Amino acid sequence: MIENIQVHIESYGMTQRLKDMAAITTPDAQTIVVQPFDKGVMDDIRKAIMAANVGINPVPQGNFMRCPVPSLSGERRLELAKRATQMAEEGKVRVRNARRDALEVLKKGNKEKLVTDDELKRSEKEIQTHTDTFTAEIEKNLKAKEADLKG
Template sequence: MALDDVLLEGEEKMIKALEFLKTEFGGVRTGKASPDLVNNLTVVAYDSHMKLKEVAAVTTPDPRMVMIQPWDAGTVDAIRKAIEESKLGISPIIDGKIIRLPIPALSEERRNDLVKTIRKMAEEGRVALRAVRRIAIDEAKKLQKDGDITEDDLKDAEKEVQKLTDQYNGEIDKALESKEAELMKV
């Protein structure tokens, strides 16, 4: 493996870690309705585990309501069960083959708890970035040990990997700041 491949692979993994974190942030309930709250819930339907977005259309007709319309009426109970077992803390309302999720306003205490939760998620994202950094540097050291690159190339690679790590840590900080502002907005 060439040094450029090591750096590209490291950056790709950092991008995936950032995207995963943003997806996780999307699942944290704020005071307003969003399809992201439920899109990634796992529903047991058709004898397999599927994402909710694969078995139903999810819309937000108003800022305080999420509406789920299953494509097959037989999956309504499975969707209801998945919502009730999730950590959303929202009780679904079944209306024929439509499921409605009223989104209550968040209390100040709940907002603070959610901020703590997203800060923990952000720290987990930073840990993932550091793990990618360590792996990339270890790969570069193997290349240097095998004689594929020089010691100067190794130092340059370490600087480049650190630069990428700092860049994606900054992206995590921006995403965290944005989500905190969204949570604290009344």
């Protein structure tokens, strides 16, 4: 739920995933505990969790943070469904961008006579097939998540 949140560490001037910089445990179904490996980044982690809009407000407690997970009310389910839709759309955009980049490389190779016209056409179809497959997988996962959230 929060392990892949990107945390910008001001003092180091870099960004890392939360799971790479803290131990994340779930002592019960309603609580996530985040214990940073370096206590100096506690505030950066807290800010990143708040900015991620996952509905969790971390509470610092000494050398760790307790993150109460809100119960799944009807409103919360709708909020999570919207977030899932947003993430699915971002995933589809990434797939389309990868397709665009691959096609650009192929067309450049064709222009420079490194790729034949037949190879270009075959590769374009193959890339489109992969694009369709990944887009369908994203849609399938979104539908499953929406069904899961409905009950």
